[in-house]
Amino acid sequence: MNRITKINTPIHFAGYAAVGGYEERRGPLGEKFDFCDDEDKFGQNTWEIAEAEMGRIALNIALSKTDLSHSDIDLLVAGDLQNQCVASSGGLNSFGIPFLGIYGACSTCTESLMTLASFIDSSEKMTYGAAVTTSHNSAAERQFRTPIEYGGQRTPTAQWTSTAAGAFILKRGEGDVMLTEYMPGRIVDGSTSDGANMGGAMAFAAFDSICAYFAESGENPLDVDLIVTGDLGRVGSNILYELLAKELPGAERRHTDCGLLLYDDSKQDSHSGASGCGTSASVLACRFLPMLKSGELRRVLFLSTGALMSPSSLLQGENIYGIAPLIRLESAKGR
Amino acid sequence: MNRITKINTPIHFAGYAAVGGYEERRGPLGEKFDFCDDEDKFGQNTWEIAEAEMGRIALNIALSKTDLSHSDIDLLVAGDLQNQCVASSGGLNSFGIPFLGIYGACSTCTESLMTLASFIDSSEKMTYGAAVTTSHNSAAERQFRTPIEYGGQRTPTAQWTSTAAGAFILKRGEGDVMLTEYMPGRIVDGSTSDGANMGGAMAFAAFDSICAYFAESGENPLDVDLIVTGDLGRVGSNILYELLAKELPGAERRHTDCGLLLYDDSKQDSHSGASGCGTSASVLACRFLPMLKSGELRRVLFLSTGALMSPSSLLQGENIYGIAPLIRLESAKGR
Numbered sequence A, B: 001m002n003r004i005t006k007i008n009t010p011i012h013f014a015g016y017a018a019v020g021g022y023e024e025r026r027g028p029l030g031e032k033f034d035f036c037d038d039e040d041k042f043g044q045n046t047w048e049i050a051e052a053e054m055g056r057i058a059l060n061i062a063l064s065k066t067d068l069s070h071s072d073i074d075l076l077v078a079g080d081l082q083n084q085c086v087a088s089s090g091g092l093n094s095f096g097i098p099f100l101g102i103y104g105a106c107s108t109c110t111e112s113l114m115t116l117a118s119f120i121d122s123s124e125k126m127t128y129g130a131a132v133t134t135s136h137n138s139a140a141e142r143q144f145r146t147p148i149e150y151g152g153q154r155t156p157t158a159q160w161t162s163t164a165a166g167a168f169i170l171k172r173g174e175g176d177v178m179l180t181e182y183m184p185g186r187i188v189d190g191s192t193s194d195g196a197n198m199g200g201a202m203a204f205a206a207f208d209s210i211c212a213y214f215a216e217s218g219e220n221p222l223d224v225d226l227i228v229t230g231d232l233g234r235v236g237s238n239i240l241y242e243l244l245a246k247e248l249p250g251a252e253r254r255h256t257d258c259g260l261l262l263y264d265d266s267k268q269d270s271h272s273g274a275s276g277c278g279t280s281a282s283v284l285a286c287r288f289l290p291m292l293k294s295g296e297l298r299r300v301l302f303l304s305t306g307a308l309m310s311p312s313s314l315l316q317g318e319n320i321y322g323i324a325p326l327i328r329l330e331s332a333k334g335r
Helices: A022-026 A047-064 A083-095 A105-122 A137-144 A198-217 A233-247 A277-294 A311-315 B022-026 B047-064 B083-095 B105-122 B137-144 B198-217 B233-247 B277-294 B311-315
Strands: A011-020 A075-079 A099-101 A128-135 A164-172 A177-183 A226-229 A255-257 A299-303 A306-308 A321-323 A326-331 B011-020 B075-079 B099-101 B128-135 B164-172 B177-183 B226-229 B255-257 B299-303 B306-308 B321-323 B326-331
Touching (some): A011 A022, A011 A047, A011 A277, A047 A083, A047 A128, A047 A164, A075 A105, A083 A099, A083 A128, A083 B083, A083 B311, A083 B321, A105 A128, A105 A164, A105 A177, A105 A277, A105 A299, A105 A306, A105 A326, A128 A137, A164 A277, A177 A198, A198 A233, A198 A299, A198 A306, A198 A321, A198 A326, A226 A233, A277 A326, A311 B083, A321 B083, B011 B022, B011 B105, B047 B083, B047 B128, B047 B137, B083 B128, B105 B128, B105 B177, B105 B277, B105 B299, B105 B326, B128 B277, B177 B198, B177 B277, B198 B233, B198 B306, B198 B321, B226 B233, B226 B277, B277 B299
Parallel strands (some): A226 A255, A226 A299, B075 B128, B226 B299
Antiparallel strands (some): A011 A164, A011 A177, A128 A164, A177 A326, A299 A326, A306 A321, B011 B164, B011 B177, B128 B164, B177 B326, B299 B326
16 A cells, blocks of 8 residues: 655745743753743643643744734644643634644644645645644643642653644745655554553554655665654653664664653653653754754654543553654755 | 635545444434444443444445455544544554544534545545544443433433444545535634533534635525535524524525434434534435435535534533534536
8 A cells, every 4th residue: 555645735834833831941952942831821720721822822933933824824733632622622713714623642743734734735725724733731631640739650651741832834835844745644553551651552653654654665764864753752762763673774773752852851750751742743843843944954754653542441441552644854955 | 715625636425334323223314324233332342432333334334335445445534522532543443544533523524524535635645535433422421421321411402412423435536426625614612611502502613614605605505405514403503594594595495404314303302403423424424425426416515513622621611612614515417
């Protein structure tokens, strides 16, 4: 089966922004974030609405880097981790932009960019699109596990859900950083029902997508500058490293993971690294897109990784499924 | 802003199937369903897994009406109402088809078909795509409200969440029923936080999309055979009727609602009609697509309607937001 689509229409990133909270500012990328709120509240009364507001702020900052206003955006694709994705619909409703909600767990960032690119490519009516991804530590913890006030003990394989958002403006036409290819992910059984080891469950999906991409493209893994996964964290990244080193030698040397870049484990007790769909979205916006724009990176495969499960499915003994959609990003300076 | 996209590539429905439960078989469309399980369990141990199985059955029956197998499908777009959409990811993982999860509440059917059409239109690699939508009464009730065993009293404006699934195979090329246009919906404030009156909240979104469509297309509402909404039910349909009669005269005479077609209120105590994203999906598959295939209907605007909210957002006093993406379906016999 052929899975890689080369996008016919040139599509580039016209603007992007990363927004975070207290831990994100303290982390190694803190100074690269466009905006961080040390209280994680963004001026709101609940964590859930704070997440919605964070998405709004990210979209506004991304727009502020272009000459566009909300009414210029033809389609908004967004997702988050809250039940029924209410952070996206509740946070972004007031703009009046045609809206498409997606759910891909922590694969949301890549899935939203891929979907948006497909719509822009398909529809001549669409020139500008926006993609927004958010996650909030306090909203996610009390929904998926226990409220943080409970002080539950975290296991060593657990990851820290980031309070972070990434917003992206895609535009038809040539630009500094191009989105040139996409490949939807397949659902891969993570062979575990341990909700505190999602990185381990997702590693197999990332491996599946990376192998499928190079098998179909015929490219050598060393020909790309980076293969970036979303939030495998330490445990998942180690599994992926071993799998790649054995089955696709060279690819493991190009691999990095957003979940390992957001926090400094010597100072921030994140355990196995960062998770949450805001992780890959914010790290893409504040680190990799600027490096592609400057030409420091030329060709990047970007795979946000999602753990498809719910608290109910885990209680019912179901396995966690992983998915890793892939997009290819290229710098105009290095093509 | 131009919002209607005319799809460049001809895309048609190659196969479709409707699956339901006990109430759906007893309803006016019961005999048109491809398969119904009077126990609502589909051979599974939990309602949640029963919903996942229902989606699998629907996809298999839809495929059985074509000459295709799972490995021929290039992309699967699916969604449901369970938290984190686990009915879709858990039910459809084993096929190994590249997967895109969406969340549009009860607008899922239209959203999935629109998204799938965009990908097929954009990517020459994609010939066949599948879209699956499910909802299950017992899974939804215990997640959104209370377990049905609790026997909570329902208010007159409440709707009955259907146990139903619709699966659709889209194929590039000409065929009996074509998907010719799509228009993403905007998020519209339903001006209520009453989770037992979702039809009322969604009516404004349907009105917004219908008006936007005719304003942009310049077509007379009487030129289409039907304007089908998803699950406004009795309350929402009455609101929409009054709005259309006043602002877009003629359109109200073309309107019908899947939520009013699934159950017989004289025998089935559904209150304001059916809801749940399986409602519009199954009614499209078992009623409107066959009528378009035979030429009995020629031009149909189909808008599944979604209520974007979560139990948490309602408890926190937030309003319900509505969304109504639109697709245009045309019969080859009447074009």
